[in-house]
Amino acid sequence: MKKGQVEYWEKKTRECGLRLTRQRKEILQTLVQATGPLSAREIFLKLKPVSESFELSTVYRSLHSFMERGLVRETDLGTGEKKYELNSGEHGHHLVCVGCGEILFLGCPLREFEREVKEKTRYEIIEHRLNVLGVCPSCKGSE
Amino acid sequence: MKKGQVEYWEKKTRECGLRLTRQRKEILQTLVQATGPLSAREIFLKLKPVSESFELSTVYRSLHSFMERGLVRETDLGTGEKKYELNSGEHGHHLVCVGCGEILFLGCPLREFEREVKEKTRYEIIEHRLNVLGVCPSCKGSE
DNA sequence: TTCTTCTTGCAAATGATTTGCATTTATGAG
DNA sequence: CTCATAAATGCAAATCATTTGCAAGAAGAA
Numbered sequence: 001m002k003k004g005q006v007e008y009w010e011k012k013t014r015e016c017g018l019r020l021t022r023q024r025k026e027i028l029q030t031l032v033q034a035t036g037p038l039s040a041r042e043i044f045l046k047l048k049p050v051s052e053s054f055e056l057s058t059v060y061r062s063l064h065s066f067m068e069r070g071l072v073r074e075t076d077l078g079t080g081e082k083k084y085e086l087n088s089g090e091h092g093h094h095l096v097c098v099g100c101g102e103i104l105f106l107g108c109p110l111r112e113f114e115r116e117v118k119e120k121t122r123y124e125i126i127e128h129r130l131n132v133l134g135v136c137p138s139c140k141g142s143e
Numbered sequence: 144m145k146k147g148q149v150e151y152w153e154k155k156t157r158e159c160g161l162r163l164t165r166q167r168k169e170i171l172q173t174l175v176q177a178t179g180p181l182s183a184r185e186i187f188l189k190l191k192p193v194s195e196s197f198e199l200s201t202v203y204r205s206l207h208s209f210m211e212r213g214l215v216r217e218t219d220l221g222t223g224e225k226k227y228e229l230n231s232g233e234h235g236h237h238l239v240c241v242g243c244g245e246i247l248f249l250g251c252p253l254r255e256f257e258r259e260v261k262e263k264t265r266y267e268i269i270e271h272r273l274n275v276l277g278v279c280p281s282c283k284g285s286e
Numbered sequence: 287t288t289c290t291t292c293t294t295g296c297a298a299a300t301g302a303t304t305t306g307c308a309t310t311t312a313t314g315a316g
Numbered sequence: 317c318t319c320a321t322a323a324a325t326g327c328a329a330a331t332c333a334t335t336t337g338c339a340a341g342a343a344g345a346a
Contacts, residue, residue: 018324019312019313020312021311023325024324041302053325054326055326057303057304057325058325058326060303061324064304065324080302081301082302095264095266097266104266106260109255112252117277121277123279123280124277126276127275127276128273128275129221129273130253132257132260132271132272133271134264135267135269136266162291162343163343164292164293183333184333196295197295198296199334200296200297200334200336205294207335208293223332223333225333
């Protein structure tokens, strides 16, 4: 079973000791289909039409449960809302178009830098957060 | 006149066409003395005792005016509140201790990376934001 | 000093996220 | 399969950072 399939994440959810509710299935489905990180509200808006009484707070709560277990990652791209994505395990960063909001995944260029920082500052490095802002070719064209 | 002196920033403020009010003087003073970026609330709490009727909204408004003119920089260190610092002109990043909140200034290791990203994605790169989280030696000791 | 315009104080609004609580539901034991 | 029970949800209200409207106050040019 692969990471591109909902079943994979549903199984993970169970394995983590989380209950697999209808709402959580739909949230996972939405995240699997997404082409980039989504905000809680974005997920909510996709699911609201599906099931009448669907609450934004449920989305937040589910996402937090997922994050606690490491199934989901949160990133703050400075767009006002935090964004969430399935945790592929692959560490990397995001390139965000300030025009249309398109998000590309970037690798990480900071291994060596982290080592240097650790050495110089004597800090124990926990993590780093990097986002790059730019204008995508199509937004550049239509200015 | 140097960047470590309030007078430098007061002059800048006037040159930008901003009025130099008592409140703005005190905000600049606070930022000059600070050893790292401060949140609006932190600035407010330092100034409240000085002048009775001092408003948090004034701090926010002043900071935004300063930012528009490039005198102040905003960074989101993921601590819940945005942090503000005088814009020294020197580009770099922050290393934040998750224990005590100490903030160290780091240089920037991303010139080359930006060039690569630009080339690969054809995005016009506007800026990047990098924060590193860690535990400082003293917090490490007292765990 | 006077006038105009920018700023402030104050209060209320906003927007994202969180929380309390009663109700519902997933899941494991029997 | 049925039941008990802890976990999750719906709903409403609270919270927290930040923003805004508006009348009153103060900077700075003339």
